[in-house]
Amino acid sequence: MSVSPQNTFVGKAAVLDGMPEHPAIKAVVAWNPDALTDARFDRGELTLTVAPESIVEACSIVQTAGYNFFEDVTAVDWFPSEPRFQLSYHILSHAYKERIRLRVMLDGNNPTIASITPVWAGANYYEREVFDLFGVRFEGHPNLRRIMMPDDWTGHPLRKDYPVEGYR
Amino acid sequence: MAQDVGTPILQAPPAEGANDQHMVLNMGPQHPSTHGVLRLVLEIDGEIIVRLYPEIGYLHTGIEKTCEAKFYQQVVPLTDRVDYLGPMANNLCYCLAVEKLLQLEIPARAQWIRVLLTELTRLNSHLIWLGTHAMDIGALTVFLYTFREREDILRIFEAVSGQRMMTSYFRVGGLSMEPPLDLFDRIQGFINTFPEKIDEYSNLLTGNPIFINRLKGVGYLSAEDAIALAVTGPPMRASGVDFDLRRDMPYSSYEKFQFKVPTSKDGDCWARYTVRLEEMRESIKIIQQALDGMPGGPIKADAPKIVLPDREKMKTQMEALIHHFKIVTEGFAVPAGEVYQGIESGHGQMGYYVVSDGTAKPYRVHMRYPSFATLQALETMCKGRMLADVVAVIGSIDIVLGEIDR
Structure with missing residues (x-):
């Protein structure tokens, strides 16, 4: 909040040290500091990396801490390195007028994570899009079907090993 | 992976309390009121909507994938085609995101011209919404009126960028060129008469009993639902959530402008109509302030390795020629990192999430577009209402299929 966007903190210890008053960090530390595996404050944006199994809990923790508006979730494919998939949840606070990013790293082999639709129902289409284009499965999602591509499509087009021109 | 083939509404067990009289009706994708290629699968009991299922993807072109194969500056023309009405x-949202990655300082004049033209874009987008919304409900005349003014805006766009719709005028680091000399006078001429035109639309619709009956109390969305379903922009503000990125998280020097954010507590189609009409009046105020206080100075950042040099310099200076050649053939490298930049577009909160791995091509570009989320709320708004109300609600949420499918 009071931290200047010119500052850069890399790593969990530096962020916890540099901005201990940040409401999201405070809430996450009060809940379970071990669930926070990494953190970064760069270009005025705060990224909190959490363990994949605690994403739903982390979402409801930051929601209670005032980050009330789910804005976006998407994935980045870091093929061929492992863990391969990065999920980025962008969450906005109407009260603090600020955005945080929750980040989760997933294994390339059968990537699966719990759906956050119980916390924010609006994640429904976004998770479907990630499933469709990256092949990440969301457990507990009410309707995990392809959304952009035809139902009988083979492959997940936004993966890096999928050619730009598609399979011919 | 695609184990669920088929549309679930057709295969799912009937809704609670349903009997054999329920019918499944397919609306679109070639339906005039679906604003493009939206397909809705409706389960109806007589004329009452029991369930509604939007089926999208007909316009999916894989723009996000294409971006990964282009240089950073080559992505700008692709972004035009996503929300083709704005x-x-x-352009602004993408450029701001890349500039944040590069940590570029943009000159004041470029920022103000960006604000000026983005507000004109909002007017353009709202004019199309108003015309088509009224037309869906049966008031054909309004469409002709709003397209008359839209034509003026498109002429201004053509004067400034050479293109009516796919402008690509904002570039990473500033603007593509200095606007023509008489541009600000033309915009001034346009906004001098535009408030009367809004009154004209308002005269046609606001007191019209058919229009009122079709919109008042229809398509209700509560503030809690709006937040839960990630609805943004005018539909969210019409439900009573007072949040606008231009005011609350300003970008591109919006903090220097005075304007109100219209809201309403009613949450119905009528509230969305009044909120957007008010927004058009506020946009005019912003445009007026931008014209009055337009700063001088350069329109491009001082970054010769990122911004293309002027034509004149390129033909007279060796370094400028080299930079030009390098940018065009090799692009420019962007430091590794990830940024998310949100702006308030005509439809709501637009966001670009750009991930760089330090090369000249974006590693990943994700576009968060407002209509995608607003469409999720369609079922909430239409459930239990008449079939004809669906058309009114689709008109009032102002979706563009290009930005939903990307």
Whole structure:
């Protein structure tokens, strides 16, 4: 909040040290500091990396801490390195007028994570899009079907090993 | 992976309390009121909507994948085509994101011209919404009126960028060129008469009993639902959530402008109509302030390795020629990192999430577009209402299929 966007903190210890008053960090530390595996404050944006199994809990923790508006979730494919998939949840606070990013790293082999639709129902289409284009499965999602591509499509087009021109 | 083939509404067990009389009706994708290629699968009991299922993807072109194969500056023309009714807003959001990655300082004049033109874009987008919304409900005349003014805006766009719709006028680091000399006078001429035109639309619709009956109390969305379903922009503000990125998280020097954010507590189609009409009046105020206080100075950042040099310099200076050649053939490298930049477009909160791995091509570009989320709320708004109300609700949420499918 009071931290200047010119500052850069890399790593969990530096962020916890540099901005201990940040409401999201405070809430996450009060809940379970071990669930926070990494953190970064760069270009005025705060990224909190959490363990994949605690994403739903982390979402409801930051929601209670005032980050009330789910804005976006998407994935980045870091093929061929492992863990391969990065999920980025962008969450906005109407009260603090600020955005945080929750980040989760997933294994390339059968990537699966719990759906956050119980916390924010609006994640429904976004998770479907990630499933469709990256092949990440969301457990507990009410309707995990392809959304952009035809139902009988083979492959997940936004993966890096999928050619730009598609399979011919 | 695609184990669920088929549309679930057709295969799912009937809704609670349903009997054999329920019918499944397919609306679109070639339906005139679906604003493009939206397909809705409706389960109806007589004329009452029991369930509604939007089926999208007919316009999916894989723009996000294409971006990964282009240089950073080559992505700008692709962004025009996403929300094709608000080209400047797309350009702005992408450029701001890349500039944040590069940590570029943009000159004041470029920022103000960006604000000026983005507000004109908002007017353009709202005019199309108003015309088509009224037309869906049966008031054909309004469409002709709003397209008359839209034509003026498109002529301004053409004067400034050479293109009517796919402008690509904002570039990473500033603007593509200095606007023509008489541009500000033309915009001034346009906004001098535009408030009367809004009154004209308002005269046609606001007191019209058919229009009122079709909109009042229809398509209700509560503030809690709006937040839960990630609805943004005018539909969210019409439900009573007072949040606008231009005011609350300003970008591109919006903090220097005075304007109100219209809201309503009613949450119905009528509230969305009044909120957007008010927004058009506020946009005019912003445009007026931008014209009055337009700063001088350069329109491009001082970054010769990122911004293309002027034509004149390129032909007279060796370094400028080299930079030009390098940018065009090799692009420019962007430091590794990830940024998310949100702006308030005509439809709501637009966001670009750009991930760089330090090369000249974006590693990943994700576009968060407002209509995608607003469409999720369609079922909430239409459930239990008449079939004809669906048309009114689709009109009032102002979706563009290009930005939903990307």
